Amino acid sequence: VQWRSVTNVMGISWNSLAVAVAVLGALVLGLVAYRYLPGVGRALAPSPLSLHGTDVSDQDLGGPFSLAEASGRTISLKEFEGKAVIVTFGYTHCPEACPTTLARLAKARRLLGSEGRNLQVLFVSVDYKRDAGEPFGTFVRTFDPSFLALRGDDAELRPFANSFRAQYRVMEIEGEPLVDHTVDSYLIDASGHVRVRLPYQLSAADIADDVRIILSAPAYCSPWTSFFRR
Amino acid sequence: VWRGSNSSLWGAVPICRDRPFGSLDRHDNATICRTPETGERTIINPDIHRQSPGDLDDAHGREQAHVKYSWMIAGLCMLLARSPLLAAELRVSNAWVRATVAGQNSAAAYMTLKSDEEAELVEVTTDIAGRASIHEMSMRDGMMRMRRLDRVKLSASRPFVLSEGGYHIMLEELRAPLVAGRVVHLTLRFLDARRARHSIYVALPVHAENARGER
Numbered sequence: 001v002q003w004r005s006v007t008n009v010m011g012i013s014w015n016s017l018a019v020a021v022a023v024l025g026a027l028v029l030g031l032v033a034y035r036y037l038p039g040v041g042r043a044l045a046p047s048p049l050s051l052h053g054t055d056v057s058d059q060d061l062g063g064p065f066s067l068a069e070a071s072g073r074t075i076s077l078k079e080f081e082g083k084a085v086i087v088t089f090g091y092t093h094c095p096e097a098c099p100t101t102l103a104r105l106a107k108a109r110r111l112l113g114s115e116g117r118n119l120q121v122l123f124v125s126v127d128y129k130r131d132a133g134e135p136f137g138t139f140v141r142t143f144d145p146s147f148l149a150l151r152g153d154d155a156e157l158r159p160f161a162n163s164f165r166a167q168y169r170v171m172e173i174e175g176e177p178l179v180d181h182t183v184d185s186y187l188i189d190a191s192g193h194v195r196v197r198l199p200y201q202l203s204a205a206d207i208a209d210d211v212r213i214i215l216s217a218p219a220y221c222s223p224w225t226s227f228f229r230r
Numbered sequence: 231v232w233r234g235s236n237s238s239l240w241g242a243v244p245i246c247r248d249r250p251f252g253s254l255d256r257h258d259n260a261t262i263c264r265t266p267e268t269g270e271r272t273i274i275n276p277d278i279h280r281q282s283p284g285d286l287d288d289a290h291g292r293e294q295a296h297v298k299y300s301w302m303i304a305g306l307c308m309l310l311a312r313s314p315l316l317a318a319e320l321r322v323s324n325a326w327v328r329a330t331v332a333g334q335n336s337a338a339a340y341m342t343l344k345s346d347e348e349a350e351l352v353e354v355t356t357d358i359a360g361r362a363s364i365h366e367m368s369m370r371d372g373m374m375r376m377r378r379l380d381r382v383k384l385s386a387s388r389p390f391v392l393s394e395g396g397y398h399i400m401l402e403e404l405r406a407p408l409v410a411g412r413v414v415h416l417t418l419r420f421l422d423a424r425r426a427r428h429s430i431y432v433a434l435p436v437h438a439e440n441a442r443g444e445r
Contacts, residue, residue: 135335
């Protein structure tokens, strides 16, 4: 007697609530089966890519951006549509990590052979004050003439780095700047979507493999889109 | 103020690199190194310095009924070893500096320091750069972090390794690019256990590649 009055207050009869729950449950079960049961969902589920780096396709990193090149020209991600792009952070005074990364990326591009043309490396400086003008551009191009050196002040760079969940910090101790920064690189596919985080430790051959995979992989669709895709 | 190493043999004598590079030569069994203060060359017989105070202590303890002439010499050596006049040895080995890339005016230097007794690295100076400082680099969660150290404590007989991915001497405002195959020099200043200052002149070959042999 008590429960009947309660449901009446809400204006929903117990019977119609039960029907609604049953319909919803059936829908969810159906979708799960459609998505995951062999033969039903297999054709739709994108097979995981066998990458050396970490697949970050579903993390919604990056996004359109434009930053100044060392020479002053503005570079935007749109220019590289149809190419794989690797974004990496660093600075010229970097004793070890940045030259190592750049050397590996240059080697990876060479390992790609003719496919190397479809890879654009963007080296983004986290040391705005010191990385300016020609020396900065020269430093980056020494590794590979196609590499681009980008820079931005804190107001431009902070949101850019955040969009990759990358971090940087410049501390000045007795006039000597000490720079902390993320050393992982990010691989962006031909449609501008960030697909892979390349850890610092990856070899040039592993990076080249991942670039090849991403260049030939179908464009990324969010799970929701791929869920219904036939 | 450091006035030179004449007051103590530690600074003037046995401190030299294991491997000879550039201006350092091997001459028979002796290692030759240049002392920065005088610019003179000191010849060291490594055999003399291989005799550590510990060995001599042993010898002194065993010496009992038949005190031979040689044991007396050993005892004398031990006394000398204990005195500030003949102090422990500090070795610098595996020293190298990374070649610069066009556009770079800084570089990292690496080496292994090993001291027979506790010591402290307090300063690095060089003619080739405007600034030389001791840095500690650490890599965590994809982040590279850089710290500056004012001094580095060396434990007795435990090597302190400055190598890639860890400690290094950061040379900034280089006066000229570092070209692979050349040799550059640094002066390391130490405090020994008695807080006396010593300096070591180190020759470092310039290498283009990193430890993994890339580039």
